[in-house]
Amino acid sequence: MSDVQTLQQGRSDGAALAIELRGISKSFGPVQANKDISIQVAKGTIHGIIGENGAGKSTLMSILYGFYKADAGEIFVGGQKTAIPDSQAAIAAGIGMVFQHFKLVENFTVLENVILGAEEGGLLKPSLGKARKLLGQLAKDYEMDVDPDAVIEDLSVGLHQRVEILKALYRQADILILDEPTGVLTPSEADHLFRILKGLRDQGKTIILITHKLREIMDITDTVSVMRRGEMTATVKTRDTSPEQLAELMVGRKVLLRVDKVPATPGKTVLEVENLRVRDAQGVERLKGVSLDIRAGEVLGIAGVAGNGQSELLEVLGGYATGDGVVRLNGQAIDLSGRYSDGRSRRASGIAHVPEDRQREGLIMDYHAWENTGFGYHHDPAYSSGIFMNNRALKQDTIDKMERFDVRPPNPNLQAKSFSGGNQQKIVVAREIERNPDLLLIGQPTRGVDIGAIEFIHKQIVALRDAGKAVLLVSVELDEIMALSDRIAVMFDGQIMGERLPSETNETELGLLMAGVQQGAA
Amino acid sequence: MPKWVDILLIPLINLALALFVSGLVVAYIGENPFEAVAILVKGAVGSPYGWGYTLYYTTNFIFTGLAVAVAFHARLFNIGGEGQAGLGGLGVALVLLALPWPHWSIALLAAMVGAMAFGAFWAAIPAYLLAKRGSHIVITTIMFNFIASALLVYLLVNVIKVPGSMSPETARFGVSLPNANDVLPWVGFPRSTPLNVTFVVALLACVAVWVLIWRTRLGYEIRAYGHSEPAALYAGISPVRIIMVTMLISGGLSGLMAINAVMGEAERLVLDPVQGAGFVGIAVALMGRSHPVGVFLAALLFGMLYQGGAELEFERPAITREMIVVIQALVILFTGALDNMVRSPVERFFVNLNKRAA
Amino acid sequence: EPGLIIDLGGKFDKSFNESAFNGAQRWVAETGGEYVETELANEAQREQTMRRMAERGANPIVVLGFANASALSEVAPDYPDTNFAIIDVDWLGDLPNVRQIAFSEHEGSYLVGMMAAKASETGTVSFVGGMDVPLIRKFACGYAQGVLAANPEATVIANMTGTTPTAWNDPVRGAELTRSQISQGADVVYAAAGGTGIGVLQAAADEDILSIGVDSNQNFLHPGEVLTSMLKRVDNAVYDVFSAGAEGFEAGVVRMDLSNRGVGIALDGFNEAIVPFSMLSEVYAAADQIVSGGLTVHDYTSDDSCPVLTF
Amino acid sequence: MDLLGVLQILDSTVRMATPLLLACLAGLFSERAGIFDIGLEGKMLMAAFFAAAFAAFTGNVWIGLLAAIAASLALSLLHGLASITFRGNQLISGVAINFLAAGVTVVIGQAWFDLGGRTPALEGAGRFQEVTLPFADALAPVPVFGPIYAELISGHSPLVYVALLFVPLSWWVLFRTRFGLRLRAVGENPAAVDTAGVSVVALRFYAVGICGVLCGIAGAYLATGLAAGFVKDMSAGRGFIALAALIFAKWRPWYALYACLLFGFLEAIGNRFQSIELLGIAVPSQFMQALPYILTVVILAGFVGKAIPPRAGGEPYVKER
Numbered sequence A: 001m002s003d004v005q006t007l008q009q010g011r012s013d014g015a016a017l018a019i020e021l022r023g024i025s026k027s028f029g030p031v032q033a034n035k036d037i038s039i040q041v042a043k044g045t046i047h048g049i050i051g052e053n054g055a056g057k058s059t060l061m062s063i064l065y066g067f068y069k070a071d072a073g074e075i076f077v078g079g080q081k082t083a084i085p086d087s088q089a090a091i092a093a094g095i096g097m098v099f100q101h102f103k104l105v106e107n108f109t110v111l112e113n114v115i116l117g118a119e120e121g122g123l124l125k126p127s128l129g130k131a132r133k134l135l136g137q138l139a140k141d142y143e144m145d146v147d148p149d150a151v152i153e154d155l156s157v158g159l160h161q162r163v164e165i166l167k168a169l170y171r172q173a174d175i176l177i178l179d180e181p182t183g184v185l186t187p188s189e190a191d192h193l194f195r196i197l198k199g200l201r202d203q204g205k206t207i208i209l210i211t212h213k214l215r216e217i218m219d220i221t222d223t224v225s226v227m228r229r230g231e232m233t234a235t236v237k238t239r240d241t242s243p244e245q246l247a248e249l250m251v252g253r254k255v256l257l258r259v260d261k262v263p264a265t266p267g268k269t270v271l272e273v274e275n276l277r278v279r280d281a282q283g284v285e286r287l288k289g290v291s292l293d294i295r296a297g298e299v300l301g302i303a304g305v306a307g308n309g310q311s312e313l314l315e316v317l318g319g320y321a322t323g324d325g326v327v328r329l330n331g332q333a334i335d336l337s338g339r340y341s342d343g344r345s346r347r348a349s350g351i352a353h354v355p356e357d358r359q360r361e362g363l364i365m366d367y368h369a370w371e372n373t374g375f376g377y378h379h380d381p382a383y384s385s386g387i388f389m390n391n392r393a394l395k396q397d398t399i400d401k402m403e404r405f406d407v408r409p410p411n412p413n414l415q416a417k418s419f420s421g422g423n424q425q426k427i428v429v430a431r432e433i434e435r436n437p438d439l440l441l442i443g444q445p446t447r448g449v450d451i452g453a454i455e456f457i458h459k460q461i462v463a464l465r466d467a468g469k470a471v472l473l474v475s476v477e478l479d480e481i482m483a484l485s486d487r488i489a490v491m492f493d494g495q496i497m498g499e500r501l502p503s504e505t506n507e508t509e510l511g512l513l514m515a516g517v518q519q520g521a522a
Numbered sequence B: 001m002p003k004w005v006d007i008l009l010i011p012l013i014n015l016a017l018a019l020f021v022s023g024l025v026v027a028y029i030g031e032n033p034f035e036a037v038a039i040l041v042k043g044a045v046g047s048p049y050g051w052g053y054t055l056y057y058t059t060n061f062i063f064t065g066l067a068v069a070v071a072f073h074a075r076l077f078n079i080g081g082e083g084q085a086g087l088g089g090l091g092v093a094l095v096l097l098a099l100p101w102p103h104w105s106i107a108l109l110a111a112m113v114g115a116m117a118f119g120a121f122w123a124a125i126p127a128y129l130l131a132k133r134g135s136h137i138v139i140t141t142i143m144f145n146f147i148a149s150a151l152l153v154y155l156l157v158n159v160i161k162v163p164g165s166m167s168p169e170t171a172r173f174g175v176s177l178p179n180a181n182d183v184l185p186w187v188g189f190p191r192s193t194p195l196n197v198t199f200v201v202a203l204l205a206c207v208a209v210w211v212l213i214w215r216t217r218l219g220y221e222i223r224a225y226g227h228s229e230p231a232a233l234y235a236g237i238s239p240v241r242i243i244m245v246t247m248l249i250s251g252g253l254s255g256l257m258a259i260n261a262v263m264g265e266a267e268r269l270v271l272d273p274v275q276g277a278g279f280v281g282i283a284v285a286l287m288g289r290s291h292p293v294g295v296f297l298a299a300l301l302f303g304m305l306y307q308g309g310a311e312l313e314f315e316r317p318a319i320t321r322e323m324i325v326v327i328q329a330l331v332i333l334f335t336g337a338l339d340n341m342v343r344s345p346v347e348r349f350f351v352n353l354n355k356r357a358a
Numbered sequence C: 001e002p003g004l005i006i007d008l009g010g011k012f013d014k015s016f017n018e019s020a021f022n023g024a025q026r027w028v029a030e031t032g033g034e035y036v037e038t039e040l041a042n043e044a045q046r047e048q049t050m051r052r053m054a055e056r057g058a059n060p061i062v063v064l065g066f067a068n069a070s071a072l073s074e075v076a077p078d079y080p081d082t083n084f085a086i087i088d089v090d091w092l093g094d095l096p097n098v099r100q101i102a103f104s105e106h107e108g109s110y111l112v113g114m115m116a117a118k119a120s121e122t123g124t125v126s127f128v129g130g131m132d133v134p135l136i137r138k139f140a141c142g143y144a145q146g147v148l149a150a151n152p153e154a155t156v157i158a159n160m161t162g163t164t165p166t167a168w169n170d171p172v173r174g175a176e177l178t179r180s181q182i183s184q185g186a187d188v189v190y191a192a193a194g195g196t197g198i199g200v201l202q203a204a205a206d207e208d209i210l211s212i213g214v215d216s217n218q219n220f221l222h223p224g225e226v227l228t229s230m231l232k233r234v235d236n237a238v239y240d241v242f243s244a245g246a247e248g249f250e251a252g253v254v255r256m257d258l259s260n261r262g263v264g265i266a267l268d269g270f271n272e273a274i275v276p277f278s279m280l281s282e283v284y285a286a287a288d289q290i291v292s293g294g295l296t297v298h299d300y301t302s303d304d305s306c307p308v309l310t311f
Numbered sequence D: 001m002d003l004l005g006v007l008q009i010l011d012s013t014v015r016m017a018t019p020l021l022l023a024c025l026a027g028l029f030s031e032r033a034g035i036f037d038i039g040l041e042g043k044m045l046m047a048a049f050f051a052a053a054f055a056a057f058t059g060n061v062w063i064g065l066l067a068a069i070a071a072s073l074a075l076s077l078l079h080g081l082a083s084i085t086f087r088g089n090q091l092i093s094g095v096a097i098n099f100l101a102a103g104v105t106v107v108i109g110q111a112w113f114d115l116g117g118r119t120p121a122l123e124g125a126g127r128f129q130e131v132t133l134p135f136a137d138a139l140a141p142v143p144v145f146g147p148i149y150a151e152l153i154s155g156h157s158p159l160v161y162v163a164l165l166f167v168p169l170s171w172w173v174l175f176r177t178r179f180g181l182r183l184r185a186v187g188e189n190p191a192a193v194d195t196a197g198v199s200v201v202a203l204r205f206y207a208v209g210i211c212g213v214l215c216g217i218a219g220a221y222l223a224t225g226l227a228a229g230f231v232k233d234m235s236a237g238r239g240f241i242a243l244a245a246l247i248f249a250k251w252r253p254w255y256a257l258y259a260c261l262l263f264g265f266l267e268a269i270g271n272r273f274q275s276i277e278l279l280g281i282a283v284p285s286q287f288m289q290a291l292p293y294i295l296t297v298v299i300l301a302g303f304v305g306k307a308i309p310p311r312a313g314g315e316p317y318v319k320e321r
Ligand SMILES: Nc1ncnc2c1ncn2[C@@H]1O[C@H](COP(=O)(O)OP(=O)(O)OP(=O)(O)O)[C@@H](O)[C@H]1O
Pocket: A028, A031, A032, A033, A051, A052, A053, A054, A055, A056, A057, A058, A059, A060, A100, A418, A419, A420, A421, A422, A448, A450, D319, D320, D321
């Protein structure tokens, strides 16, 4: 039936079609990522695609971009049946894509990344020169300036994504696919991005936007398709729908879109941080004298643009960066010198840590789920006795956790990498929260996670807090901060710009603080 | 895909391909390939005599193979097996020449300590330089192979040689290990078969390594570090500790190889006691996918090639020892590097089979 | 039928093993007989191969090189009816079925040393050894003594190629060592380094200095540029053992030296032009003295030391 | 030591460094493209044999060179087939190639020449002759510069100059051309190249191809430049030293030159001062022979520090699990 619906859509607003997919199917070994999917996208529109983690969004788009080959199905570009065996063909057909996991060469400059594959002639100089000019132009047109000679690994993720978009525009794509672009952006960056997208649409370009954030869908898309378990469940006009309806279409049940929590009842102080300073490997000071405290039963939210010291704060508290200053946990000073500061002793002292980057730090992607369940806690007598690991106990515990946290598929013997983003995150959160720590450090808890899982993870955080534990929440998602925090501290350039109560502040004020603007009030 | 296909059928097809190509080479120099293969197989496993040598070589390769495999789990490429085993030999010699040992069992234990200590020591320096200075382990271990051989030559020619004898080798050790014939008289191993109790030690080493890697906490940490250093840090696993410990174990295993070659077979330390087993160990570990069972099977395969090859060479003068090297190379190539050439089609075949079945 | 076990160096090392092989071939050519032959591939095979030969019924069996000494002392007693001959070994005590054939390389080297000193204009001559083992030091020490006997003022530069077995097969390194010696004034170089020696003689020829071959006659390699070769008649030793056969076999220690033409210098059409009569007569004189016992050349391996050379 | 002595050592340095440099640059192209190659040794050996064999057949060293390149190229393509097409383990493939070369050279050599794997000694046009640069003789008398020019700079085999030319050339190709950009990219992040619409497989095959050609030249230089014929195992571990030099150079052309010159220099020193006395005690010659390797470790640990290989190195490019 979904097909019928789509086709009607296609006809009813009679606009020319930029893209039409017919009966696309794709499976990775046992996993059927896409099942007979058909979809139409009208020229000059912004078309949203939403769906749970693992629904098959990225796969579908990767097929359109020629990164994967479909097992079956046809692709029409501008009404023409087009074979897209590889990305070359997609680019030729005017399709550009910004991947969920960026495809940049880390130690190349912005310029080199932009021209890669689109060079003119055998020598670099001319191409680079031309690209430099064109980049300047684009930068003006879309206010997307980025230093063309900066090396990618030195740039923030926000800028990485900017480079990816520039890559696509440089190749004169008139169909632009963005896969979860705002997952790594601050609200202001996101708004900026949307202004750009609107601008592009008004020039007649077509945009396909994958996101987990219903607000964004409602804000800027014209039509939206919903995917579920590899199938296309519906395609509707945005103005005819509502977040609640979309959420239901997506998850298959009613979803609570806002966190409901009783007012906090803070107890004794759990964490005291005084004048904490951290230098990075290059000796640059990343934390410039941070002081804060968290009490039992409250959530302190750290708002801030990525790269302003939040990561370093988590790392030093989590025990794998050194610093100086004073940090007390339940009154006990903990070591920052590096001598007794490592993940193990931190855990022993009652600190649990959900790292910002689950794939790089939180999990061993090649370990089975059950091995990851004990990761960091492998010294715990429950998991190991003497020099040996107790694998049976680990597996059993994993099965229980998977059941309680509704990890899908609930199979402890799958490798971490074969779970989708949301479910990977659930594995980490389950591991850390179920330690029932005095202090939970949690960074970007819902980055790239679907609303079903978001709802669940938020519930867990609140539950932990209500159990009288202290939570330090770092997130670039302002509304997440607003929704969960009992107090909000804003970080900018390695310092705390100020503290606010959610009830007494608003996104604009926080936005200003995040930008380092300190106004007289409060 | 059924498991037996994965661990049995595919390797066998690979092996067959390797032998086929080898056959072509043999035919090229005008020998009958089928006879050649027959002699090779019969020579390797056709008699207790053959088994004696096959398993003797296997023992060497198990140790050097395990050494490389263990390091691999921590993403450390230890190609210093040659030097570490050589030093292990030195350790064995020093221990055994130091005292008159009352009984072989005590001597064996002492020699094992000596072998592991010296092997581990030779691995420890590159490990430390990597852990503390980030010096690339591949370079340092290569260099330490050369340095080890220089050291051995110096000692054998100037220091621990038997005076008056022209050959740069130590005196014979007082003790000798019971060989297969002493232990299992009824099997019919020749009195002088080189296969000795060290083989049992090697099997125990396989089990120990399996336990270490997949059952102990240390193994869990080693693999974690191998997969992702940032994650290891997050979990409170110290890279320096893992690098050091892993390389010490790896070097110790290499060193143990000397128990078989120096104490068990030569019963004295000769020039170049390792005879390239260190490098074969790399191939063995890679082909065995760094798993003790795989290492054992790969080592056995190479043991058979060594012994069968020696017989073949003896029976067919036209077939030189280099021809045997060619055959070994082809086996490594087909069973190791070109694995997917066979695997993917076979896999597809079975997937379709299941599809049709379903 | 007799048997021959070629050592690790390989049948065509242009020196020791090759010389043995030639001896066997000569026996074949002259007697039309047959013999069993095999090449060792690694240490562990020494004992293995001897036993295989013995079990196959080969008799007598010739093994080459000191490295086999220890293995042979194990094997021989197990096959009392088989006769063994081992080259370069004389310290195995009395084994009833073993013929130990040792060469006086130091004597031959002494003679070529004298020639080198005579031929040298710079008064500096050199030596390139393969791997640094006592046997090679024996060559070097005899050579140095000869040089200094002929010219007490002369300097001898002695180098070894390396410390791994590749030292026997590294002509590139050999050539490089030779060039380095030439730059230090050497104008005659003596190579006792197996396959590496090929590079030494080559470099000498390229740089237009004289070289001295070893073991088998290598004069032909660079006619007119190889002063001579220190012959070590392993071929004769093998030939004799083969000809004597199982019946005529004699156990015990045999010394092959100048007196029985076991070692010597090579003179042929390739080098007669560059070996003046005066030089020859002196060399022969010295040879006679050595044979008559009037002159003794120090043997490094007798006490692991060399009076005129430090290693 | 006088100027000539110094010059001789430097001269020897250049000769010893050349095969290392060629092999090192070969490895550089391959590994920059993400294909690790511990088969340099084998490729050099194979090339050395074919160079000598065909030079012996035809008496023409250039044909020998072509044969060497062809042989080494064949092994490279085998490596590519295993590690690129069939996504096999690059280390295994390299090990196999080393074994293969060690065996095949002798087996074929024996079949062709019946000299136990050696080739006949080459002379005349069968070898690379030293080229005397213009005015070498004329300038020789000039103090200092004269000898330096005549002894050190002039009078090497053409391949030496070829090798030296390859350094700036490689640098230029890698860092100044489209091909170089893509090649480095495919070694860092093949997915980026793939999504940019460029074939990862093709790029990597080009890279191993170049690697093959350079190893071919290196081998030819060993057998027909430095030596006058092939002797089994004559590469004598130089492929591994080249690998070390490559890591030493952090995968960069100019540094590769410096690294190889350093290794060559250490070897020359080791050859020159084999038996020396320090404070009256004779230093064991074995120590002097090990010195290059000891110094390498010291320098590496003391001054070079961490070398980060191309990020995608060693991993076959697999899109779909
Ligand atoms: N390269 C791959 N190999 C094997 N399986 C894959 C691959 N890529 C995706 N999958 C699987 O296909 C399914 C769809 O994945 P996909 O990334 O398209 O989901 P998604 O909708 O993008 O999820 P998310 O919202 O987390 O990005 C998932 O089960 C995923 O595990």
